[in-house]
Amino acid sequence: MWKKLILISFIFLLILGLFLVIKQQEFIHNKYYRGITKLLPLDLKKKIINSNILKTYYINSVAKKTNKAFESSNDRIKNLRSVFIKNYLLKPEQINISKINFANLKNKTFKFLPDDKFEVFKAHYYDIDEYGILEYSNTPKNKLLIYHQGHRGNPYKFENFIKIRDHYKKKGFDVFALSMPVLGFNRKNINFPGIDNTKGKHEIYHKYFDKNLPEKKPLSVFISGNYYLIKNLIENRNYNQVYYIGVSGGGWFVTLLSSFITEIKNSYSFASLVPLELRYLGVRGDWEASKAKFYKDINYYDLFNMTTLDKNLERNRNHYLIYNKLDDCCFSRPWSEIMERAGKEINYKNFIIKELDVNKHTIDLDFLFSEF
DSSP, X not given: OHHHHHXXXXXXXXXXXXXXXXXXXXXXXXXXXXXXXXXXXHHXXXXXXXXXXXXXXXXXXXXXXXXXXXXXXXXXXXXXXXXXXXXXXXXXXXXXXXXXXXXXXXXXTOSSOOOSSEEEEEEEETBEEEEEEEEOOSSOOSEEEXXXXXXXXOGGGOHHHHHHHHHHHHTTEEEEEEOOTTSGGGOSOOBOTTOOXXXXXXXXXXXOOOTTSTTOOHHHHHHHHHHHHHHHHXXXXXXXXXXXXXXXXXXXXXXXXXXXXXXXXXXXXXXXXXXXXXXXXXXXXXXXXXXXXXXXXXXXXXXXXXXXXXXXXXXXXXXXXXEETTOSSXXXXXXXXXXXXXXXXXXXXXXXXXXXXXXXXXXXXXXXXXHO
């Protein structure tokens, strides 16, 4: 009797899962659809997506939608970038950029410290402070590497970042280190119109509303600090080359901001994101990566395209999406395999997807140093 009930339940969940996959393009922004898919056990979702039929479906779907986005007209791209500035970026006059002493920034999240030659920049808006640490090369070649840590906090907590910093400073790069909002060296109490303190981590931003700026959406208050820290640095220094690297949530920032900061020549997003259709049958991610209403206006395929386009809409920039096959956090197989195989069907050499034989949620240094 119990065996029969278990079998019936399993078949029901499998049929439900298949239905949700087939219908997901109609429901992808529907909160009830997201709620139902969240209830499905992760192992079941893996079995669903790992079947040969559905894996092939997703590979073809991701490749087809990416190629379609890359064929977008110039008018569409101009409109998307205008929408971003109008709705998803706070106004420049709202942001105050200043230099501060390191003693005013240092907190318990630091394990390692900057080298001797460095400056600390602060972006202040509402009751929010976000920071960037710029370390100078001893053999400068007018090049900048931006490094963005993910949800694990402060880049100066990780030996991996220190190795990246030291490697590229020796090659003449200044290195600009960033944390995500309210994490790492940005970890402090904040306040802004509509803050939802009943939520944890980044979902506190989801009800942001400023009656004086009603057109600005919640994601704008989340991303503007890091955006303007980068833009301020680029606009006030005459760097010939700008590169951007990030891991996990920092990699999400890399893909997003590289789409709109066109001075960034090459960008590398490690273990960070998949399109929404894969997210709802896998790792859901934080609010900014999967629940923000931003994706109704600008989807991941649009971002993929714009990471390769300069300000004149010429395709002369490069973007890398890198996944770890056995990642101990997120975006491991089957998602990493689907993305890499889709990448082989994408017709544009400036957009590169790689799956690495790595079993950690990290930036693989052998790959990075060989590619960049």
